[in-house]
Amino acid sequence: MPVCRVPILTDSRFAVAMNYRHAFHAGNFADVFKHAILLELLDALTAKAKPLCYFDTHAARGRYALDEVEAGRTGEWREGIGRLFNAPSTPAPLQRYVAAIHACNPDGSLRTYPGSPLLAANALRANDRLILCESQPDEAAALRRLLRNDSRAHVHTRDGYAALHALLPPTEHRGLVLIDPPFETQDNDFAAIEAALAQAHARWPSGVYAVWYPIKSHRTLAPFHRHFAQGPFDRALVAELLVYPDDSPLRLNGCGMLIANPPWKVDVALANLLPALQQALVRSPAAAQRLHWLRGD
Numbered sequence: 001m002p003v004c005r006v007p008i009l010t011d012s013r014f015a016v017a018m019n020y021r022h023a024f025h026a027g028n029f030a031d032v033f034k035h036a037i038l039l040e041l042l043d044a045l046t047a048k049a050k051p052l053c054y055f056d057t058h059a060a061r062g063r064y065a066l067d068e069v070e071a072g073r074t075g076e077w078r079e080g081i082g083r084l085f086n087a088p089s090t091p092a093p094l095q096r097y098v099a100a101i102h103a104c105n106p107d108g109s110l111r112t113y114p115g116s117p118l119l120a121a122n123a124l125r126a127n128d129r130l131i132l133c134e135s136q137p138d139e140a141a142a143l144r145r146l147l148r149n150d151s152r153a154h155v156h157t158r159d160g161y162a163a164l165h166a167l168l169p170p171t172e173h174r175g176l177v178l179i180d181p182p183f184e185t186q187d188n189d190f191a192a193i194e195a196a197l198a199q200a201h202a203r204w205p206s207g208v209y210a211v212w213y214p215i216k217s218h219r220t221l222a223p224f225h226r227h228f229a230q231g232p233f234d235r236a237l238v239a240e241l242l243v244y245p246d247d248s249p250l251r252l253n254g255c256g257m258l259i260a261n262p263p264w265k266v267d268v269a270l271a272n273l274l275p276a277l278q279q280a281l282v283r284s285p286a287a288a289q290r291l292h293w294l295r296g297d
């Protein structure tokens with residue numbers, strides 16, 4: 001049976017989901033994990049003055065209303081950003097991320113959750129650039145509307161992997177590629193990522209690449225990790241968070257981010273961030289996090 005990355009109705013079992021819509025999952029624990037790491041990467045890259053390019057291969061619509069029917073149907077955000085937004089205190093490593101979500105909800109009431117393109121647009125500087133790819137035309141149109149007044153942002157309604165091949169290297173020669181596919185057909189997505197990153201490395205070996213992936217069981221991830229342990233990048237770091245034990249192949253137990261060419265000291269920042277994420281998002285006593293180098297350092 002094909003599996004989707006997160007089910008439409010509940011995250012306790014997987015369902016076939018054609019036409020994945022991120023609105024059902026916006027702000028869930030996987031988004032919190034992904035977006036907190038994304039901000040660490042962008043902050044590390046913007047520490048240097050030179051302009052950079054942010055390239056989102058799977059951008060989706062960029063902003064979600066948590067009181068609309070999709071997010072309301074699953075309620076996944078309640079176990080993600082819902083646990084952090086109004087918490088009486090925020091652990092130091094999560095303050096940057098929580099402040100970014102507050103900036104999108106200036107009246108202090110959690111109604112809006114920003115997607116990766118909006119978080120990146122807010123974190124980047126006037127001379128940086130965003131290339132945002134989304135294959136579903138209505139999602140891409142919504143993203144274009146959202147960023148219509150932002151001349152740094154270029155929205156492409158196209159396949160993100162093909163765009164990588166066509167548009168790398170960026171003229172800035174510095175930057176970050178986020179690869180965040182829906183994982184509707186899991187094996188195909190891992191194979192597509194490996195192929196895309198082989199081509200991307202050939203065109204732009206010094207780029208920073210961050211790949212989000214779901215964890216059902218670690219056993220099934222071993223070939224993906226082995227692949228990047230052998231190259232093509234000289235340095236590859238993996239951050240993972242399990243909110244459930246990884247003993248049920250039918251549930252999204254956790255997620256990971258593979259980072260090729262991580263910026264300087266990001267491993268130190270993530271070593272502080274991951275325990276704070278685990279503490280905030282735990283759903284089982286068997287929750288766990290880990291950070292390890294697949295290659296380099």
Ligand SMILES: C[S@@+](CC[C@H](N)C(=O)[O-])C[C@H]1O[C@@H](n2cnc3c(N)ncnc32)[C@H](O)[C@@H]1O
Pocket residue numbers: 020021022034056057058059060061062114115116117133134135136139158159160161180181182
């Ligand atoms: C997980 S969502 C992205 C969420 C977004 N990165 C964020 O963090 O806010 C995946 C998106 O990829 C889109 N998509 C699926 N296959 C694609 C492809 N080959 N190229 C570009 N977009 C694709 C889906 O329509 C969906 O909107």
